Amino acid sequence: MKSKYVILASALLISLATFAQKDQIKNAEKALKGGDAQGAITILNDAENMVANAKDVEQAQFYFVKGNSYLALADKKVEESKNLSLAADSYKKLIEIEKTSGKQKYSVQAAASITDIKGKLINSAIADTQANKHVEGAKKLYDAYVLDKKDTINLYYAASTAVNSQDFDLALPMYEELKKLNYSGKGTMYTAVNKASGNDDSFANAKERDMAVKLGTHEKPKTEAIPSKRGEIYKNLALILVQKGRTEDAKKAIADARKANPDDTSLILTEANLYLETKDFDMYKKLVGEALEKDPNNADLVFNLGVISAGAKNNADAEKYYLKAIEINPNYTNAYLNLSALKLEAEKPIIDEMNKLGTSAKDMKRYDVLKAQRESVFKGVIPYLKKANELDPKNEDVSKTLLGVYSALEMTAEAKALKAKM
Known part of the structure; x- marks a missing residue:
């Protein structure tokens, strides 16, 4: 007889627990409707231990209310990123429960909320990057990727944003994941x-x-x-690994990438840049030759060789490659821009020396020589800036640089005409 009482007592306890849980969910819903999202979460957290033994429909309702509560907090900008992620986690649990049970009550609304959360994370990340809060932006973009792993571009943007913040520890696993996915973005x-x-x-x-x-x-x-972004991805991955003293890992990563993507010429440039960084100039030259032999009339390839050379302070080669890119494609705006910037670098040492001169006859004579040299630099860069301005008239940096050159050379009419277009 005693055993029967035990069974009845256990059943009563389970029944009471179920009623208590239902009451807590209702109380949480009431708190949420009253604008107390944090209070709703506190109530639900107290009921968390009982959820595992609840019916599927009650578990789904529990996570639905919890997701809505976290989302309400995020909408009030209370730990926005954290609460958006917690809301998404709750909705995912809800969807999984209803998928297993075969009863769909909240899943459609939950899926719509997850899509909304993804959009909010991306928009918030954009606002962060515009405010130079790159780390926060990168984390939100990664969270958006985790919500929808089919949308791999968010992982790419997360990695790029993390690099912009110079947070290489944050960026490295993202680039490694992009490598694993063999992401190209093409x-x-x-x-x-x-x-x-x-x-x-x-x-x-x-x-x-x-x-x-x-x-x-x-x-x-x-x-x-x-174009494919693999070259950029592996370049950043390699540079991070080199910065961390993992040069051999960097070389292996690029070698693996080239095996997997033999026709992607951007990876040859990435490998060349790595050997340039590690001062293996013989290997660098070999790879540059290989790239040109593979695709000699590829303007993008030749332009990128110019970028690599300029980065290595090899201005003569950089100029050669930029001019070659223009020869292949006369409308290659970035080649004109980079060539202009390269030539304008010659102005700085001239200005530095001019500023150090005194007022003696000898110094004044030297000043005149330097002034002529500076004017020669400006005159030499005008054709490239004019062409860049013609190809990209909305580019304010080009317009302002060209205007500065005109002003320095006292080309009043040209400056006036350019100002009228700006």
């Missing part, structure tokens, strides 16, 4: 000019863009190839 961009705003709008595909043009809301459709 694709096609479909754009058209919005007639109302004058801005370039992007479209998911050519059909959507062409429909917008047909409807008359957009004009000047363009289709552009998005």
Whole structure:
């Protein structure tokens, strides 16, 4: 007889616990509706231990209310990133529970909330980077990637943002994950000019863009190839590994990448840059030769060789490659820009010496020589700046630099005409 009483007592305890849990969920819902999201979370946390023994429908309701409570806190900017992630975790648990049980009550709303959270994380990350809070931005972008791992571009942006913050410990695992995924980012961009705003709008595909043009809301459709980002990814991965003293790991990472992507010429440049960083000039020259032999008329390839050479302070080679890129593609804006910047570097030592001169006859004579040299530098750079301005008239840096050159050379008419366009 005693055993029966024990069974009945146990059943009663379970029943009481179930009622208590239901009450706590209802109390949490009431607190949330009253605007006390933190209070709702406190109530639910107290009931957490009983959730595992609850019915599927009650477990789902529990995590639904909890997710909504965390999301409400995030909307109030209370530990926004943390609470967005916690909300997403709750919704994911809910979806998994309902998937297992076969009863869908909250999953559709939860999935919509996860999509909303992903958008909020990305928008918040953009705001962070604009405010130079790159670490915070990188973490939010990574959280957005974790929410939807099919959208790998968020992982790429997270890694790039972490590098911009110089937080290599944060960036390294992200780049290693990109390597594991063999991410390239290669694709096609479909754009058209919005007639109302004058801005370039992007479209998911050519059909959507062409429909917008047909409807008359957009004009000047363009289709552009998005180049592979593997070279940049492996370059940053290698540089981080080198910075951490893991040079052999860096070499292996690039060697593995080249084996997996034999036709990706950007990886040859990355490997060349690594050997340049480690001062293995013979290997560097060999790889540069290999790259040019593989694709001698690739303007992007030749331009990137110029960038690498400029980074190594080998200005003669950099100039040669930039000019070659322009020869291959006369409308290569960045080649004109980089060539201009390269040539303007010659101004700094001239200015430094001019500032040190006194007022003696000898110094004044030397000043005149230096002034002529400076003017020669400016005159030499004008054709490239003018071409860059012609190709990219909206680029304020180009316009301001060209205006500064005109002013220094007292080319008043040219400066006035350029100002009228700005």
